[in-house]
Amino acid sequence: MDNKTAVVIVKVFAVLAFIGAAMGIIGGLMTMVVGAAFGSMLGPIGAAVGGFAGIFMIAFGVLAIFVGIGLWKHKNWARIVTLVFAVLGALSSLVTLPASIVPLIICGVEIWLFGFEKTVKSLFS
Numbered sequence: 001m002d003n004k005t006a007v008v009i010v011k012v013f014a015v016l017a018f019i020g021a022a023m024g025i026i027g028g029l030m031t032m033v034v035g036a037a038f039g040s041m042l043g044p045i046g047a048a049v050g051g052f053a054g055i056f057m058i059a060f061g062v063l064a065i066f067v068g069i070g071l072w073k074h075k076n077w078a079r080i081v082t083l084v085f086a087v088l089g090a091l092s093s094l095v096t097l098p099a100s101i102v103p104l105i106i107c108g109v110e111i112w113l114f115g116f117e118k119t120v121k122s123l124f125s
Contacts, residue, residue, distance in 0.1 A: 006119040010071055013082065013110070017068030024061030028054040076124040079114050086110040 001009075035050010063081075070078025090107035093100040113120050 001117060001119045003119060003123075006117070006123055009113060010074065010120060010123060013113075014068045014071035017064045017071060017082075021061045021064035021068060024057050024064060028057030028059075028061060030054075031057060074123045079121070079124045083111060083114050086114070 032051055032054030035047050035054060038050065039047025067078050067081050071082065086107045090104055090111065093104035093107060097104070115121075
């Protein structure tokens, strides 16, 4: 793989991190709103669970923004965080096979690119 292709691939993953961040933040806000709305039916515990779940999703959305910026700027810590989450995603996909074969393939490609592809790894040094 040449250097130009490696740069484009890393930029694509950075953009995907930004899209995932937006979806996580929006989903977290929606979870908090729905949790509050169902709080009247489920009681305060239901509202608290919705609130905590929403905050958790928003926190991961914010983390994805930082990882996307780090990938865009070729920061090695962002490559490592991406690898860790890809491995965790692959392991969780293995638990739910065969329904999750596509996410497993995507995580495998991500692990190969950011963990073993020399040209991509050299961008982050």
